Amino acid sequence: MDSDLSQPFSNLDLTARVAVIAAVSGGSDSTALLLLLKAYLDENAPAVRLVAMTVDHGLRPDSAAEAQAVARFAESHGIAHRILAWEGPKPATGLPAAAREARYALLAEAAGEEGTDLIVTGHTADDQAETVMMRQARSDGRGLAGMAPATLFDGKAWIVRPLLETRRETLRDYLRANGVPWLEDPTNVNQAFERPRARARLRDDADVSKLLTAARDAALLREYLGREAAGLIWAHARHVAPRLFRLDPAFAAAEPRDGAVYALRILLAAIGGTPHLPDEARVARLFDRLSAKPFCATLSRTLVDARRGGVFLLRETRGLPEPEPVRDGMIWDGRYRISGGAGGMLVGPHDPAIEPDAETPPADIPPGLVRAALSAEPTFSGGSEPAKPVAIPLVAPWTRFLPSFDLEPARAVAELLGAAPPPASPYANHNVTGA
Numbered sequence: 282m283d284s285d286l287s288q289p290f291s292n293l294d295l296t297a298r299v300a301v302i303a304a305v306s307g308g309s310d311s312t313a314l315l316l317l318l319k320a321y322l323d324e325n326a327p328a329v330r331l332v333a334m335t336v337d338h339g340l341r342p343d344s345a346a347e348a349q350a351v352a353r354f355a356e357s358h359g360i361a362h363r364i365l366a367w368e369g370p371k372p373a374t375g376l377p378a379a380a381r382e383a384r385y386a387l388l389a390e391a392a393g394e395e396g397t398d399l400i401v402t403g404h405t406a407d408d409q410a411e412t413v414m415m416r417q418a419r420s421d422g423r424g425l426a427g428m429a430p431a432t433l434f435d436g437k438a439w440i441v442r443p444l445l446e447t448r449r450e451t452l453r454d455y456l457r458a459n460g461v462p463w464l465e466d467p468t469n470v471n472q473a474f475e476r477p478r479a480r481a482r483l484r485d486d487a488d489v490s491k492l493l494t495a496a497r498d499a500a501l502l503r504e505y506l507g508r509e510a511a512g513l514i515w516a517h518a519r520h521v522a523p524r525l526f527r528l529d530p531a532f533a534a535a536e537p538r539d540g541a542v543y544a545l546r547i548l549l550a551a552i553g554g555t556p557h558l559p560d561e562a563r564v565a566r567l568f569d570r571l572s573a574k575p576f577c578a579t580l581s582r583t584l585v586d587a588r589r590g591g592v593f594l595l596r597e598t599r600g601l602p603e604p605e606p607v608r609d610g611m612i613w614d615g616r617y618r619i620s621g622g623a624g625g626m627l628v629g630p631h632d633p634a635i636e637p638d639a640e641t642p643p644a645d646i647p648p649g650l651v652r653a654a655l656s657a658e659p660t661f662s663g664g665s666e667p668a669k670p671v672a673i674p675l676v677a678p679w680t681r682f683l684p685s686f687d688l689e690p691a692r693a694v695a696e697l698l699g700a701a702p703p704p705a706s707p708y709a710n711h712n713v714t715g716a
Contacts, residue, residue, distance in 0.1 A: 286455060289443035290321040293399075294709040300330040300397040303360075304388055307335070307351040307464035310403035313452035314444060316461065318401060319360060332395050333362045336384045340371065347464055365391055382681075389438035399707055404428055404442040407449040410483055410492040413499075422561060426500035429684035431707050436680075439707040448489075503686045509540025510547055511693035518548065518697050521593075522642050525654035526552060526697065528592040533571035542568050544690070550678040551694045552594050553582030554615030557678055586650060593650050596657035604629030604662070607670050613659050615680065617672040626664025628672075631656050674700040 295301070303318055305311040315333055322329050333355040337348040348364045355362035365387040372379045388400050409427045416424040432440045444452070456463060483489060517532040526548070535541040542565050546558045559581040570576060571587055578585045579597050586593040602614055607622030619628060642651040659672045676683075676695045683691055685706050695702045 286317050286447070286451075287321050287324075289447060290318060291325075292708045292710055293441065293443065294705075294707055295326045295329050296709075298329060298397055298399055300332055300392075300395045300399075302388060302392045302395065302397060302400040303331060303333045304384075304400055304402045305333045305335055305351055305355065305362075306403075307347055307354070308403075309453050309456060309463040310405050310408075310444070310449060312354070312403075312461060312463045313456055314401065314403035315355065315360065316358070316459070317455070319358065330395070331360055333360050334365055334388055334391055335362070336365045336367060336387055338367045338380050338384070340376075340380070350464070363391060385434045385438075385440060388440075389434050392438050398438045398704070399441060400434075400438055401441045401443060403444055403452075405444050405447055405449045405452065406493055407483075407489065409445050409496055410489040413492045413496045414483060417495075423499075423503055423558070425495060426503045426684075426686055427496035429500075429686050431685040433679075433683040433685075433703055434681070436675075436683075436701070436703070439704075441707055446493075500686055504689075506540055506543045507687055507690045509537055510544035511689040513541055513544040514548065514690065514693040514697060520697055520699065521646050522651045523655050524552075524595060524658055525646070525650055526594045527590075527646075528571075528594065530589070530591055532592065533568075538568075547678075547690050547694060548594060549581040549583045549585075551676060551698065552596055553580075554596065554675075554677045555581050556615065556680065584653070586647075588647075590645065593647070595650060595654040598630075598653060598657055601630045601657055602628075607661065607664070609670075612675070612680065613672065614657075615677050616675055617659055618675055619659075620671045620673055621668065622661070622664070622670030626670065627662050628659050628670070629662070631658045631660045632662070674698045676700050676703070679703075 293301075301318065301322065303311070303315045305315050319331055322331055333351070335348045335351045337344050339345075352362040352364060367380070367383045367387065385400075392398060392400055413425060413427045416427070428442055428445060430442055430445060432442075434440050453463075483492075513532065513535050517529050517535065519527050519529070521527045528548075532541065535544075542561065545568050546561065546564045549555075549564065550558050563580060567578060567580060567585065570578075571592055575588050576585075577587070579599075582597055582600060584593075584595050584597040586595075596614075596616070604627045607619055607626045607628050609619065609621055611619045611628075613619055613628055622628075642648055661669050676691055676698060679687060679691050683703055685708075688703060688706060691703050694700075
């Protein structure tokens with residue numbers, strides 16, 4: 282195998298991993314990925330099993346036959362293969378995002394069955410350039426870093442993209458040189474979807490190169506700000522009562538300012554349980570008020586109560602979920618995963634009649650804020666189970682997808698919330714390119 286094409290895999294941390302999943306659609310990118318990864322493992326990690334997986338989204342009449350063709354191709358190269366079907370009704374709108382969510386959920390579940398947390402995809406430099414172009418059109422600041430070299434899905438499986446620095450035509454040249462055909466997905470040229478429209482506009486190699494450079498620069502900035510934000514969270518934020526947090530007064534003058542604003546955005550999303558960071562300009566204005574007179578404000582479902590003794594942060598009580606039946610694994614309010622539960626048990630906002638307040642707050646913590654924070658916590662009621670379910674804290678906004686760019690602030694927030702820390706990057710020497 283060409284050493285240049287094996288290099289993207291050389292930094293994968295295969296220590297203690299028994300298997301690697303290759304997500305293969307049959308297109309040129311994923312077909313090349315599969316063959317390159319097999320050659321790399323055969324030479325460098327022969328004890329690691331390679332399992333190819335194809336998700337049949339059921340969106341086209343030929344999809345099942347194409348999945349079977351991929352299975353035959355994999356098996357002809359001595360590679361185990363599984364077909365995963367996306368079953369059930371499909372949404373009328375937002376189909377690409379729904380398909381992506383379903384695809385990764387199926388792959389993550391199957392990876393767990395194979396005893397691994399490593400899913401490798403064939404995303405290329407061309408895909409990265411398209412992603413950055415689409416996000417530029419939306420003025421998506423943090424998103425200008427593009428796709429991360431690795432993304433933790435649902436806290437349990439790494440989606441790894443080792444070919445983000447490799448051009449699609451390079452992979453196709455490799456396939457042609459080895460006489461390997463590939464499938465053409467008509468969805469890739471369907472102008473009804475945003476990505477094919479971006480692909481059609483992106484014809485010039487110079488434009489691709491420019492976008493990739495912009496992505497690398499944005500990724501470096503995002504990781505830098507993430508490290509600064511993490512340091513400020515560790516230094517200034519404390520968990521002072523159940524789900525009540527305080528920033529000490531020094532945070533209002535913290536440097537660098539852009540790192541402090543980023544830290545505040547992260548904290549607001551984490552405490553409010555929202556899937557996205559609040560608007561940067563709004564949070565910057567909020568940050569500038571922290572050193573002025575006391576005030577109260579809400580943003581990103583989080584109540585901000587600024588006093589002389591510090592800034593208290595808690596989930597606001599508006600918009601809390603209504604009591605609903607407990608389902609094992611359900612996400613409650615974007616902040617907790619519920620483990621266990623059956624027999625008609627309900628989960629809803631804290632009710633002191635069901636679960637009396639048990640703790641006396643420290644003298645320097647306003648009792649009203651303690652009660653308000655507690656009222657936004659989950660309470661279980663009813664049912665016949667002798668053992669109550671457990672509410673496990675989650676790290677929003679990264680509950681579902683945690684890009685490797687954001688590992689440091691995610692670790693800081695996990696420690697603050699008492700949540701499980703994210704696992705180490707699947708790259709032995711993590712950096713923004715994954716190389």
